[in-house]
Amino acid sequence: MLDPFAQVVTLLQPAAPFSKRGSGAGRWIVRRSQVGGPFYCAILEGGCRLEAEGHDEIVLMEGDFLLIPSAQNFTMTSLLPASAKDIVSTPVLLPNGEHRLGSVDDPPDVRLLLGYCIFRSPDATLLASLLPKLVHVRGVNRLATLMQLVSDESRAQRPARDVVLERLLEVLLIEALRSGGITDTSPGLLRGLADERLATAIRRMHESPNRPWTVAQLANEATLSRSAFYERFGRAVGMAPMEYLLAWRMALAKDLLRREKASIADVAERVGYSSASTFSVAFARHVGVPPARYARDTEYDGALPAEANPLAEAGATA
Known part of the structure; x- marks a missing residue:
């Protein structure tokens, strides 16, 4: 699992x-x-x-x-x-x-x-x-x-x-x-995973980030009503279900662009966007730069950052 x-x-x-x-x-x-x-x-x-x-x-x-x-x-x-x-x-x-x-x-x-x-x-x-x-x-x-x-x-x-x-x-x-x-x-992923019902929904998001999830579908995975799931998720994780899903998709997208050098179209499909253009808009809004620029400017070498x-x-x- x-x-x-x-x-x-x-x-x-x-x-x-x-x-x-x-x-x-x-x-x-x-x-x-x-x-x-x-x-x-x-x-x-x-x-x-x-x-x-x-x-x-x-x-x-x-x-x-x-x-x-x-x-x-x-x-x-x-x-x-x-x-x-x-x-x-x-x-x-x-x-x-x-x-x-x-x-x-x-x-x-x-x-x-x-x-x-x-x-x-x-x-x-x-x-x-x-x-x-x-x-x-x-x-x-x-x-x-x-x-x-x-x-x-x-x-x-x-x-x-x-x-x-x-x-x-x-x-x-x-x-x-x-x-x-x-x-x-405090609220976060760990508290969400400690809740058996929320953990099921969180695992589904991680297993299939490419699915067009809705709050209602995730609530069904958790066997909760939509309103109960939304409130319970926010209280435990500290953010709304769709906000968490977006954060996870963007984290995956950045890793795919940086480490696997995947194409923008491939990344878009793997993290749940219907087209490269839709993904590019969402990525730029969330990350601050377009995915093509991010992939060009970011080089993954596994080294520690050169910080004091x-x-x-x-x-x-x-």
Whole structure:
């Protein structure tokens, strides 16, 4: 059976090349805005608080993993109440390689591994829109095992530690997303797939994106009334059924144009458009450039984008 989540993750190509170990003691606050990249945080010991734009405050405890696929504004603070005078502009780098927040002299109340992962796909923004805005995973045994491996590797001085840590974090990211449907997660594809009836309709869209789907047909696949399906889908996925279908068709179209170098007529047929011209209009409206130009200007080589290390730009993100 086709797996919509696997399709999205395969196209996203998640990687975690940028991470650092942090610790906090006493009272501290770190604020970040307009970061943009996918932010993750693994709590290795102790706990802290996090408040992201559009979400209630979360108390993060040992074993928790948090992922914000498109981080904008968020604040991390100590469990102890903190005020404006406790805001940290630049963490202190300790001899053990940890970036310390708050008191340098006191034993840490929290140890964490965090950073910015990347989605190597040029369609990252489009595909990330299909994911939850925030994934908070707690109490998942498989994730706890991965967290322990990450924790052990981050403390060790073994050969190729950074390479191993990056690979472990990639698996951790995927496991966190996969676990998101049964844990604390905001609307997105994962919550939709956790709903058995909606999952059936979503799988049908992914299996046959070329079919001229209507809301009524998809509701029938989900064995729900049209109105109940529309409301339930929007509440779980965070967008209307036809909006989701369009986003998925455009993600597929971009991948076909970039990776397979398929003709515009072929792509149009494979993603559900009656003609190349109709597809070209829809693609240009959604993506911002005509498909012919997109195919000409985009070269797929599977390499990481040539970007600066986002941690260096993030400064005091612990």
